[in-house]
Amino acid sequence: MAGIAVSTTINGDHAEFLCHPDETLLEVLRERLGLMGVKEGCGTGDCGACSVILDDRLVCSCLVLGAEAEGRQIATVEGMAQGDRLHPLQQKFLEHAALQCGICTPGFLIAAKDLLAKNPDPTEEEIRFGLAGNLCRCTGYDKIVRAVQDAASVMRGA
Amino acid sequence: MTFDPSHAARSFSSVGTRPIRPDGVDKVTGRARYGADFNMPGQLIGRILRSPHAHAVIRKIDTSKAEQFPGVKAVVTAADLPDLTDGDTSMYDILDNCMARNKALYDGHAVAAVAAIDARTAKQALKLIDVEYELLPHVTDVDQAFAADAPLINETIFTTGVDPKPDRASNVSMRSQFGHGDVDAGMAEADFVVARTFKTEQTHQGYIEPHACVANVSSDGTADLWVCTQGHFVYRQHCAQLLGLEASRLRVTSSEIGGGFGGKTHVWAEPVALALSRKAGRPVKLVMTRDEVFRATGPTSATSIDVKIGAMKDGTIIAADATLRYSCGPYAGSWAEVGAMTAFACYKLENVRTVGYEVLVNRPKTAAYRAPSAPMAAFAVESAIDELAKKVGMDAVDFRIKNAAQEGTKASYGPVYGPIGIGPTLEAVKNHPHMKASLGKNQGRGMACGFWFNFGGQTCTDLNIGMDGTVSLAVGTVDVGGSRASLSLVAAEELGIDYAQVRAVIADTSSLGYNDMTDGSRGTFSSSMATISAARNAIKILRARAAQMWDIPVEDVTWEKGHAVAKGETHGNLPNLSLKEIAAASGTTGGPIAGHSEIVADGAGVSFATHICDIEVDPETGATKVLRYTVVQDAGKAVHPTYVEGQYQGGAAQGIGWALNEEYIYGKDGRLQNAGFLDYRIPVCSDLPMIDTQILEIPNPNHPYGVRGVGETSIVPPLAAVANAVSNAVGVRMQHIPMSPPRILAALEA
Ligand code: FES
Ligand code: FES
Numbered sequence: 001m002a003g004i005a006v007s008t009t010i011n012g013d014h015a016e017f018l019c020h021p022d023e024t025l026l027e028v029l030r031e032r033l034g035l036m037g038v039k040e041g042c043g044t045g046d047c048g049a050c051s052v053i054l055d056d057r058l059v060c061s062c063l064v065l066g067a068e069a070e071g072r073q074i075a076t077v078e079g080m081a082q083g084d085r086l087h088p089l090q091q092k093f094l095e096h097a098a099l100q101c102g103i104c105t106p107g108f109l110i111a112a113k114d115l116l117a118k119n120p121d122p123t124e125e126e127i128r129f130g131l132a133g134n135l136c137r138c139t140g141y142d143k144i145v146r147a148v149q150d151a152a153s154v155m156r157g158a
Numbered sequence: 159m160t161f162d163p164s165h166a167a168r169s170f171s172s173v174g175t176r177p178i179r180p181d182g183v184d185k186v187t188g189r190a191r192y193g194a195d196f197n198m199p200g201q202l203i204g205r206i207l208r209s210p211h212a213h214a215v216i217r218k219i220d221t222s223k224a225e226q227f228p229g230v231k232a233v234v235t236a237a238d239l240p241d242l243t244d245g246d247t248s249m250y251d252i253l254d255n256c257m258a259r260n261k262a263l264y265d266g267h268a269v270a271a272v273a274a275i276d277a278r279t280a281k282q283a284l285k286l287i288d289v290e291y292e293l294l295p296h297v298t299d300v301d302q303a304f305a306a307d308a309p310l311i312n313e314t315i316f317t318t319g320v321d322p323k324p325d326r327a328s329n330v331s332m333r334s335q336f337g338h339g340d341v342d343a344g345m346a347e348a349d350f351v352v353a354r355t356f357k358t359e360q361t362h363q364g365y366i367e368p369h370a371c372v373a374n375v376s377s378d379g380t381a382d383l384w385v386c387t388q389g390h391f392v393y394r395q396h397c398a399q400l401l402g403l404e405a406s407r408l409r410v411t412s413s414e415i416g417g418g419f420g421g422k423t424h425v426w427a428e429p430v431a432l433a434l435s436r437k438a439g440r441p442v443k444l445v446m447t448r449d450e451v452f453r454a455t456g457p458t459s460a461t462s463i464d465v466k467i468g469a470m471k472d473g474t475i476i477a478a479d480a481t482l483r484y485s486c487g488p489y490a491g492s493w494a495e496v497g498a499m500t501a502f503a504c505y506k507l508e509n510v511r512t513v514g515y516e517v518l519v520n521r522p523k524t525a526a527y528r529a530p531s532a533p534m535a536a537f538a539v540e541s542a543i544d545e546l547a548k549k550v551g552m553d554a555v556d557f558r559i560k561n562a563a564q565e566g567t568k569a570s571y572g573p574v575y576g577p578i579g580i581g582p583t584l585e586a587v588k589n590h591p592h593m594k595a596s597l598g599k600n601q602g603r604g605m606a607c608g609f610w611f612n613f614g615g616q617t618c619t620d621l622n623i624g625m626d627g628t629v630s631l632a633v634g635t636v637d638v639g640g641s642r643a644s645l646s647l648v649a650a651e652e653l654g655i656d657y658a659q660v661r662a663v664i665a666d667t668s669s670l671g672y673n674d675m676t677d678g679s680r681g682t683f684s685s686s687m688a689t690i691s692a693a694r695n696a697i698k699i700l701r702a703r704a705a706q707m708w709d710i711p712v713e714d715v716t717w718e719k720g721h722a723v724a725k726g727e728t729h730g731n732l733p734n735l736s737l738k739e740i741a742a743a744s745g746t747t748g749g750p751i752a753g754h755s756e757i758v759a760d761g762a763g764v765s766f767a768t769h770i771c772d773i774e775v776d777p778e779t780g781a782t783k784v785l786r787y788t789v790v791q792d793a794g795k796a797v798h799p800t801y802v803e804g805q806y807q808g809g810a811a812q813g814i815g816w817a818l819n820e821e822y823i824y825g826k827d828g829r830l831q832n833a834g835f836l837d838y839r840i841p842v843c844s845d846l847p848m849i850d851t852q853i854l855e856i857p858n859p860n861h862p863y864g865v866r867g868v869g870e871t872s873i874v875p876p877l878a879a880v881a882n883a884v885s886n887a888v889g890v891r892m893q894h895i896p897m898s899p900p901r902i903l904a905a906l907e908a
Contacts, residue, residue: 020278036195037188039416041366042448046835049366077188090186094178097800100639100808102185103192103367103416125844132844135835137364137417138639139804140811141843 011079048134077106100138193370193386209262212828213296232438263488266453339509344477348468359821367416389675420526529870540878579792602887608874612867613678614759618671627738634673652693654720679867684759696753761860767791780899794866813876
């Protein structure tokens, strides 16, 4: 195999790997680096379960090549908590029962983190449109939206 | 198990609270392991080759090139899964569905599989398998398949349930009939009659996690299977039977499950993964693509339903009649029967008849989807009921209240109801502020009722008390949406200890007795029953140990709020012993303390819901927007109310997607044209409003805490509630689900 050597930063830690030219970042994260918190629901960019933040952009890691990670910063769900202190979004997802099966949760947490970084005080509609790239089949989104609203107010210190 | 029926008035300390679920932290930190999140040393990757044809004879499969491809370790076809079903036709159908034997019966039907050193090699190898097909005429539409001249899918199918037995094979595998009274006489007497035909399209459960498993068959005859499933014990039985393994030698571990909704109740890829592993002598991981999930798993039935209902001037329904045709894929199923049973279950009817037909089509084998078959029947019936109310000149809610079933009503499907919630949900809706809110231009409001049986089934639970006084609860019903939290609450309640002292886990098939799968809304209902009885058994032992520690007769020891209490004049001043103290002494008082329970959880209470929907329709484009949605449902007793609300909201959202957008679209070539989330399109966050919920608690007399199943009923009313809202908004009766923009425009122009 003609492997491409990639050097990158994941959740603040330096990481290196070899990958095929056509291997997706999702495959690299899950299969090569063991970051199984990044989920695959479709592999075609339609469900958002594989969401990660690449530098400061929210992306579907199934639509990004592993080789594109070279020299970039990647944030996944595994990097959200500080030790045993959960990120406010994680805490509020638990308190509001914003997950049932939980397979969509890592993607939603990452998408919500990106949303709140750009818009710390979103309206309900802004949350709904901001999270429209993430599918959840269990919850009907109600409790997810409430959890994000609540986390946003905690993060603003309100 | 007999229970004290006075529980309705009891007060609870843990049950009814809303603590954080025990599996929560792992799920928000990415540590929880789902089907695809598990690997074994030396594992191979399996992939399945699927038929591109809707109906074809498989003339020949040449796997030789694939077998020789570097990195390929095994190739299997039907020949590697010999028929061991011994005349069990439903198991034979499962086997044939896992791997086509003589004919490919739908676009997506598995025909061969490979295991290779990596996914890329496996994928390449699939292309080297040569399958020679002889195309046959196909049929994918339920009405066309029902017709006498339709292409025949299975020449051994003769309609059952008709007398005399038909002399020729057809695509109608079963006719079933329910009801009582004289429908024709009743209809003749009616002052008003509504008769309509309705259609619903096929939908998929749409769980976000694709099917995934890791199979490991060892040369000593033992095997392990890691899999996302709603029922690992059932998977073990099916896989063991299909592979010729002894059940006790196959250990199945259920992973965290990323949604099922009925779609993970049947084996598909698991027997194939086991066959590959057996042949290759190595573990095999098999994960479906989303395309495969759509083409080969799920879905629910497409239907076509005739409804006729007659009412008297005073609003009494005098007769109700329905004929329901349900597609079931290329194999017989039992879906139409269930539709026929549920259709009129909400009402008190003197004369009622439902006839269900199960129809074979060249589409994937249908699987249960949340209250399977009930939503379509409710769509047809509740649409006709709305129209009839208008004809009679009554309010839609009042008309339903007048005709609602009550305790003592003989249900249209046979039994006599105990205490039920249909009347109370209707009264709650009548008084709900949502019903009184004003509507704007192009907006409409609809409401509808729904019913589901709920199920109990075989259940086995172990409750082990650790020496440190914490409790581990091992259950065998897969947790699909928070049941470990509810069952921990129940154990805490019964033992009189803190929720935090209990940890519930899902045990694998080698660690616990048999459990039916988590379906029929049975997870919390049945496992809580078993947990209560296991806890009561543990309490017996705890009391005996306390008696021993105090050296007093066990009859003088009671159990109160997590403590053994000595009773009677002579022992009254002994200080209470806590569960923790008794547990700490267990090593010297007789060993470990545990309670077990094995039950058939009879008496699942039926459940009813009424939903309200406001919708806006753009008359130019036919686009719709749900503005407001309210769910009122009877839970019996809500063990963890937040998760009960979640079930209500999730079912409503799925029903809204079904009502407005989701459908399987087949081309003339019999191929599925929208096998992906982009083109199938389930509701996204911006499609929906907040979903308001109201939990009613009409205790189930057969459960010690009054619990009824809550998981499924919530998907029954939405199709009709949304259709009634759209019909009211546009002034035309909608008869075809989903009400996608083109269908709404067509209805407006008709
Ligand atoms: S897996 Fe990447 S969007 Fe679905
Ligand atoms: S919680 Fe199951 S898909 Fe969102």
